[in-house]
Amino acid sequence: MGASSNWSWHAALLCLLSIGAEVLCDCTDRGIQIEGGNFTLTKELKKGSLLIYSCNEGYYPYPHLNRICQENGSWKPAPKRFPPQRCKVVECPDPNVLENGNVSPPEVQYVVGNETSYDCYPGYTLRGSSKRICLPNGKWSGSTPICSRDSGAACPDPGVPPGASRAGNMFEIDDKVIYTCNSGLFLVGSKERVCLENGQWTGTEPACYYKHTFDTPQEVAESFGGAIKGTLTITQSLNDTQEGRYIRISKSGTLNIYIGVDISESIGKDDFEKARDAVVTLIKKIASFSVSPNYDIVFFSSEVYRVVNILDFFSANVELNKVIEDLETFKIENKNTGTDLNLVFKSFENQMAYIKQRAGEEGFKAHRHVLILFTDGAYNMGGSPEPAVARIKNMVYMNHTVENHVGTRDDFLDIYIFAIGSDIFDDDLQPLTVGTGGRHYFRLLKNEELQETFDSIIDESEVVGMCGLHMDYEREESRESQRKRYPWWAFVTVQVAGRISENCLGSLVSPDFVLTAAHCFASVGSLQDIVVEIDNGRGSLSKY
Numbered sequence: 001m002g003a004s005s006n007w008s009w010h011a012a013l014l015c016l017l018s019i020g021a022e023v024l025c026d027c028t029d030r031g032i033q034i035e036g037g038n039f040t041l042t043k044e045l046k047k048g049s050l051l052i053y054s055c056n057e058g059y060y061p062y063p064h065l066n067r068i069c070q071e072n073g074s075w076k077p078a079p080k081r082f083p084p085q086r087c088k089v090v091e092c093p094d095p096n097v098l099e100n101g102n103v104s105p106p107e108v109q110y111v112v113g114n115e116t117s118y119d120c121y122p123g124y125t126l127r128g129s130s131k132r133i134c135l136p137n138g139k140w141s142g143s144t145p146i147c148s149r150d151s152g153a154a155c156p157d158p159g160v161p162p163g164a165s166r167a168g169n170m171f172e173i174d175d176k177v178i179y180t181c182n183s184g185l186f187l188v189g190s191k192e193r194v195c196l197e198n199g200q201w202t203g204t205e206p207a208c209y210y211k212h213t214f215d216t217p218q219e220v221a222e223s224f225g226g227a228i229k230g231t232l233t234i235t236q237s238l239n240d241t242q243e244g245r246y247i248r249i250s251k252s253g254t255l256n257i258y259i260g261v262d263i264s265e266s267i268g269k270d271d272f273e274k275a276r277d278a279v280v281t282l283i284k285k286i287a288s289f290s291v292s293p294n295y296d297i298v299f300f301s302s303e304v305y306r307v308v309n310i311l312d313f314f315s316a317n318v319e320l321n322k323v324i325e326d327l328e329t330f331k332i333e334n335k336n337t338g339t340d341l342n343l344v345f346k347s348f349e350n351q352m353a354y355i356k357q358r359a360g361e362e363g364f365k366a367h368r369h370v371l372i373l374f375t376d377g378a379y380n381m382g383g384s385p386e387p388a389v390a391r392i393k394n395m396v397y398m399n400h401t402v403e404n405h406v407g408t409r410d411d412f413l414d415i416y417i418f419a420i421g422s423d424i425f426d427d428d429l430q431p432l433t434v435g436t437g438g439r440h441y442f443r444l445l446k447n448e449e450l451q452e453t454f455d456s457i458i459d460e461s462e463v464v465g466m467c468g469l470h471m472d473y474e475r476e477e478s479r480e481s482q483r484k485r486y487p488w489w490a491f492v493t494v495q496v497a498g499r500i501s502e503n504c505l506g507s508l509v510s511p512d513f514v515l516t517a518a519h520c521f522a523s524v525g526s527l528q529d530i531v532v533e534i535d536n537g538r539g540s541l542s543k544y
């Protein structure tokens with residue numbers, strides 16, 4: 001305590017002196033170092049600067065993840081000597097919550113690298129992982145172990161995830177289970193689950209997270225990819241040809257996607273371009289599903305900067321390329337500080353209201369809406385966005401409430417939140433997510449993980465029979481990287497009397513046809529003169 005007031009005193013004194021001399025009221029670097037780690041400052045030691053701590057993998061900054069330089073030149077929270085700022089080893093939530101089985105070894109605390117094994121009492125069988133390892137992102141590997149016996153109940157035992165406790169031990173239709181997390185942890189996923197007639201539980205399995213628990217890009221890709229695929233609703237025939245693909249969305253209505261990216265000070269400065277590139281990647285990935293949604297894309301701080309206006313899609317013919325171009329050339333000068341998340345939701349609400357007006361009550365029923373937000377949730381202006389979210393739900397659900405799980409319109413609205421940053425306001429953000437078919441809330445450690453996430457939301461093995469998938473993460477223009485980016489390219493070479501007479505490019509347009517230019521074949525004598533090379537999907541070329 002003594003130490004801390006000492007620091008503040010120093011800062012205050014410096015500030016007073018500065019004001020007298022009309023110099024900026026800066027923070028000092030005294031006491032802000034971290035043992036075993038590093039820190040970055042968004043605006044050096046100037047007021048409003050955000051100090052962000054970083055540690056090696058498997059460690060997290062403790063007791064604070066970051067500090068902010070206040071107007072009067074003091075850090076919040078103020079640096080203290082005890083406990084010192086250091087990198088602490090990552091813990092995983094308590095696995096000793098298994099019912100009807102044993103956890104070994106029984107410990108009070110488990111840290112990165114610790115292994116646990118699970119076995120069930122006689123008469124019970126194990127579902128889930130029998131061995132788990134505490135991972136550097138603060139999660140256990142594998143899946144929740146569950147010991148259950150066949151009781152003939154309608155739904156399977158939903159288990160208890162690490163760090164949680166469950167109320168409700170009846171698994172018949174309409175029975176409810178409620179989860180809570182131990183202190184120091186918060187719940188991500190469904191707090192309540194209800195057993196449905198089809199023998200499944202509503203929602204998704206909850207998990208207990210520490211502030212230092214993060215989702216890996218692979219986890220997010222899998223989970224978000226699964227959910228967004230559900231929305232883009234592709235059902236592929238087993239034969240897997242492009243003709244066999246059938247897209248419900250184009251038959252049953254319009255898909256509107258609203259994307260909001262937080263560019264306020266609360267997320268580091270250079271992150272803007274990374275976030276923008278990630279959005280471009282996401283849009284291209286969605287396009288590879290052969291759906292053409294309407295987009296509304298904004299960047300926001302205390303103001304909303306609209307890059308792509310969804311209303312243009314209704315009044316003009318907007319091409320995807322134009323959207324991408326607009327995004328890529330978008331620059332912000334003199335952006336305002338502060339974050340107004342409420343304004344973003346209100347702005348999406350307004351866009352929806354316009355669309356509803358245009359489409360009419362009946363027409364609007366066929367519109368699906370997907371909101372995707374990237375933020376750390378530190379809104380300091382405009383108040384809570386919850387009322388705006390409630391109004392959006394009301395508008396889309398059209399008074400069909402979600403309560404009894406039947407005849408609802410809840411698959412017409414999804415709100416996904418990608419929480420990114422060193423200090424995420426989970427309690428504010430999670431209640432804003434909406435939708436069925438998987439998780440809608442994700443926690444990522446770094447902005448650069450976004451692009452990786454979106455690049456892998458579509459598994460290439462799932463789209464055999466298509467022309468191939470455009471991959472965007474390799475920037476250098478080698479022939480290999482070009483092949484990755486344009487897998488439908490075919491190299492057409494014409495050799496006459498052992499000499500190459502033409503080098504052409506073609507495009508794979510169906511499983512059996514390549515489209516190319518007629519002039520390439522002016523000198524062709526026989527079929528043997530032509531060599532076509534295409535990507536065989538395994539990273540090398542096949543000759544035909």
Ligand SMILES: *[C@@H]1O[C@H](CO)[C@@H](O)[C@H](O)[C@H]1NC(C)=O
Pocket residue numbers: 008009011012070072074
């Ligand atoms: C600086 O301002 C904050 C809030 O405005 C206040 O809580 C804090 O006590 C001030 N610190 C000093 C050293 O004046």
Ligand SMILES: *[C@@H]1O[C@H](CO)[C@@H](O)[C@H](O)[C@H]1NC(C)=O
Pocket residue numbers: 036037038054055056
């Ligand atoms: C801190 O920065 C130094 C130099 O940039 C680097 O070598 C070191 O690995 C970093 N340590 C951590 C914990 O990030």
Ligand SMILES: *[C@@H]1O[C@H](CO)[C@@H](O)[C@H](O)[C@H]1NC(C)=O
Pocket residue numbers: 105107110111112113114115
């Ligand atoms: C857990 O890991 C820590 C650090 O590596 C180690 O000291 C401890 O013995 C491990 N505990 C168990 C039960 O494996």
Ligand SMILES: *[C@@H]1O[C@H](CO)[C@@H](O)[C@H](O)[C@H]1NC(C)=O
Pocket residue numbers: 237238239
């Ligand atoms: C796949 O295509 C083949 C030949 O076109 C056909 O005989 C077969 O029934 C198809 N299989 C499925 C599952 O549609």
Ligand SMILES: *[C@@H]1O[C@H](CO)[C@@H](O)[C@H](O)[C@H]1NC(C)=O
Pocket residue numbers: 398399
């Ligand atoms: C929804 O309910 C409100 C009041 O309960 C009513 O005024 C409104 O017309 C209803 N909207 C629809 C689409 O049924």
